[in-house]
Amino acid sequence: MKRIFLLTAFVLLSVTAKAQYADGEPLFLERRGGNLYTVTDVALDKISARNILTEDAYEQYCTGKDLFNAGIIISATGGGLFAIGTAAMIAGMTVPGNGSCTPPGLPVFFAGFCSVMAGGALAVISIPVYCVGISKLNKAMRGIRKPGGLAFAPEISIGPQPCGIGFGIRF
Numbered sequence: 001m002k003r004i005f006l007l008t009a010f011v012l013l014s015v016t017a018k019a020q021y022a023d024g025e026p027l028f029l030e031r032r033g034g035n036l037y038t039v040t041d042v043a044l045d046k047i048s049a050r051n052i053l054t055e056d057a058y059e060q061y062c063t064g065k066d067l068f069n070a071g072i073i074i075s076a077t078g079g080g081l082f083a084i085g086t087a088a089m090i091a092g093m094t095v096p097g098n099g100s101c102t103p104p105g106l107p108v109f110f111a112g113f114c115s116v117m118a119g120g121a122l123a124v125i126s127i128p129v130y131c132v133g134i135s136k137l138n139k140a141m142r143g144i145r146k147p148g149g150l151a152f153a154p155e156i157s158i159g160p161q162p163c164g165i166g167f168g169i170r171f
Contacts, residue, residue, distance in 0.1 A: 029141045034068035034133070036061065036141060049140075057143020064136025071130025078122025081115050088112025
């Protein structure tokens with residue numbers, strides 16, 4: 001009876017020890033736009049990125065994704081202001097004069113000019129934000145957890161345990 005118990009315990013411990021390791025093929029990521037994609041063309045979301053990437057790489061991924069999206073939004077806003085300002089400047093120049101010293105379309109022209117300047121400034125500001133976002137996403141691509149390593153670190157504790165007081169191992 002002892003032998004059967006010991007054999008069963010040995011087999012169970014062997015299976016449990018194997019469960020500590022994360023199996024799988026080496027994983028490669030690819031960046032397309034503001035997303036990271038796996039080999040099987042699946043885009044990473046924040047939950048799967050947390051499981052695949054190391055802690056530092058996950059932080060880089062979150063920051064890079066946010067900066068990439070902010071760069072796109074800022075540049076789109078700047079482009080829209082630039083287009084509206086250009087249209088307002090053209091409209092201000094084409095208003096026919098009534099013979100006075102101040103052309104009637106001058107306020108519209110200046111409003112358009114201010115809009116063009118603001119849109120251009122936003123477009124210029126968006127370039128470094130966008131580039132830093134891409135750089136952080138590229139750094140995050142390199143921070144993949146290696147397969148075959150420990151899925152999580154084992155813990156050893158002495159003292160109060162969930163089932164009483166003593167020596168505890170969590171793996």
